[in-house]
Amino acid sequence: MRDSAPRIRLPILIVGLVAGLAGLGLGFLASRDAPLSVPLESREDPTMRAVEVGGTMPDFHLADLDGRPTRFSEIDGKPVLVNFWATWCPPCLREMPLLQALHERGEVAVIGIDAGEPLNVVTAYLESRGIDYPVWIDPPGTVPPGQASMDLFRRFGGIGLPLTLFVDRQGILRAAHSGELDEATLARNVALIVTH
DSSP, rough: OOOOOHHHHHHHHHHHHHHHHHHHHHHHHHHHSSSOOOOOOOSOOSSSOOTTTBBBOOOOOOOOOTTEEGGGGGSSSSEEEEEEEEETTTHHHHHHHHHHHHHHHSSEEEEEEOOOOOOOHHHHHHHHHHHOOOOBOTTTTSSSHHHHHHHHHTTOOOSSEEEEEOOOOTEEEEEEEEEEEOOHHHHHHHHHHOOO
């Protein structure tokens, strides 16, 4: 009798473990396209409040590729798509043609925010791919490099690239998408910000 008890418990343990992992995976897949609610706060600056879907976008400043200061509040009267990306991120690079096409249509302002890479790496990549929508980077002299853009990324609950924010004309964050965009997801979220 003693020999059969361990043999019975092991299969039950394995089945339980597999079922638990499957449940976690299904939960992840079910929540992938749900609007992202961001409860996190910046560890660097406790006064930086987290931003949640349905809340007002904060004003923030970075720099354009020529080093000129940029402010989110200077984008007036248009819905805005903000995309956090990097040249080393394959999903980011695959979705860029969709963002470029959206930029060319002109109904939505498209802003890319690079995840702290050197200016020469960013500009070389954009030029090689014909991407001409505005890309913002850390202001010159940011120490350590990438700190400003990554603080902002974390403020929106970013845990992986790409992260795309959809902001309406009134500055309300209507949706956030973590992961690579496809045409249907992009169209659905752009419709949210164009109609408000």
